[in-house]
Amino acid sequence: MKVYLSNVICVDGKDWKVVCDSTNSKFYPLIFYSHAHSDHIPRKIPSTEIITSSTTEMLVKHFASSFEGASFFQEYSMNGTSFVQKPSGHIVGSTALVINSSEGKLVYTGDVSIRDKGFLEPFKPEKCDTLIIESTFGSPNYEFPNYSQIISETKEEIRKYLEDDIPVVLMGYPLGKAQMLYHAFSDLTDLNIMHESNFKINNLLLSRNIKGSIPAISYQNAEEKKILEEKKNWILYAPLRSGRNEFNMYMRNKYDAKLFAFSGWCISSNYKFRMNVDHGIPISDHADFSELIEICEKCDPDSIYTIYGSNIKFAAELQRRGFNAYPLSKQTILESYFHKDKARS
Numbered sequence: 509m510k511v512y513l514s515n516v517i518c519v520d521g522k523d524w525k526v527v528c529d530s531t532n533s534k535f536y537p538l539i540f541y542s543h544a545h546s547d548h549i550p551r552k553i554p555s556t557e558i559i560t561s562s563t564t565e566m567l568v569k570h571f572a573s574s575f576e577g578a579s580f581f582q583e584y585s586m587n588g589t590s591f592v593q594k595p596s597g598h599i600v601g602s603t604a605l606v607i608n609s610s611e612g613k614l615v616y617t618g619d620v621s622i623r624d625k626g627f628l629e630p631f632k633p634e635k636c637d638t639l640i641i642e643s644t645f646g647s648p649n650y651e652f653p654n655y656s657q658i659i660s661e662t663k664e665e666i667r668k669y670l671e672d673d674i675p676v677v678l679m680g681y682p683l684g685k686a687q688m689l690y691h692a693f694s695d696l697t698d699l700n701i702m703h704e705s706n707f708k709i710n711n712l713l714l715s716r717n718i719k720g721s722i723p724a725i726s727y728q729n730a731e732e733k734k735i736l737e738e739k740k741n742w743i744l745y746a747p748l749r750s751g752r753n754e755f756n757m758y759m760r761n762k763y764d765a766k767l768f769a770f771s772g773w774c775i776s777s778n779y780k781f782r783m784n785v786d787h788g789i790p791i792s793d794h795a796d797f798s799e800l801i802e803i804c805e806k807c808d809p810d811s812i813y814t815i816y817g818s819n820i821k822f823a824a825e826l827q828r829r830g831f832n833a834y835p836l837s838k839q840t841i842l843e844s845y846f847h848k849d850k851a852r853s
């Protein structure tokens with residue numbers, strides 16, 4: 509089995525090949541899409557065999573301009589090698605890929621989280637020979653606070669605003685972060701209102717009864733019916749944008765709304781000021797540094813390849829801790845071969 513980067517992340521076995529999270533529309537015989545974030549899927553889905561979860565398939569079909577020739581599989585096997593998906597805990601529908609072959613066992617995490625957020629099954633690390641792991645927050649300065657504690661503190665702040673008839677705008681990416689916010693805060697009011705981009709994705713998930721979706725009113729509908737003026741104890745969910753953004757300035761000027769930004773990057777102290785928001789809450793759908801280390805320790809692999817974000821720094825940290833780790837970057841093509849005695853069927 510070898511792992512290398514050639515525009516896309518490739519894993520080659522003796523008689524099979526799979527590419528992971530290819531963002532171009534080029535044909536490959538077998539593609540795995542870990543989740544439906546735009547930096548993990550192409551606009552045009554190639555006519556080929558695709559391993560992905562049913563939720564990601566639905567989202568991919570929603571976002572893609574074409575997908576007609578594609579065949580989707582939730583499980584896949586070829587020449588005695590099995591390709592199995594496991595929850596990766598990142599966003600709705602996200603999965604890691606576990607490849608079991610006579611050449612060994614490989615785990616590709618995609619974007620990953622082991623935190624329990626209450627509506628998503630967290631990633632469960634498992635022993636493997638090779639681990640390909642994301643490293644978005646793979647630097648020791650990225651440590652997030654306890655999830656349930658920061659959620660309950662933030663919930664109190666929001667509750668106080670709503671009790672004083674001050675509405676709030678909760679901002680996070682409409683796919684991923686938004687579902688975390690709905691799950692955590694929607695019981696604070698009967699007036700859960702969504703910006704159009706949140707509303708569309710929420711409706712899609714709600715139509716399939718997927719956890720993390722909630723009944724909500726669209727912002728357009730709320731404006732037309734003057735709901736926002738009648739009552740002030742509403743929550744508006746919107747994409748993450750600066751307080752200087754025209755829409756956010758309007759929300760502040762017209763409704764005295766307070767702006768909350770939810771992002772892992774809020775752990776850097778100047779983020780809140782840079783974003784010109786009232787509150788910056790450091791929660792993320794990615795693992796922080798300690799969690800990435802924990803995943804590596806529990807998987808206990810012979811080789812680790814780091815991808816995305818701080819991948820060079822994270823590989824160096826792993827090497828310092830005695831792991832055989834390499835950054836899988838565009839400049840480097842690395843190959844890994846399993847030892848015969850490590851082979852499993």
Ligand SMILES: [Zn+2]
Nearest residue numbers: 543545598619
């Ligand atoms: Zn992602």
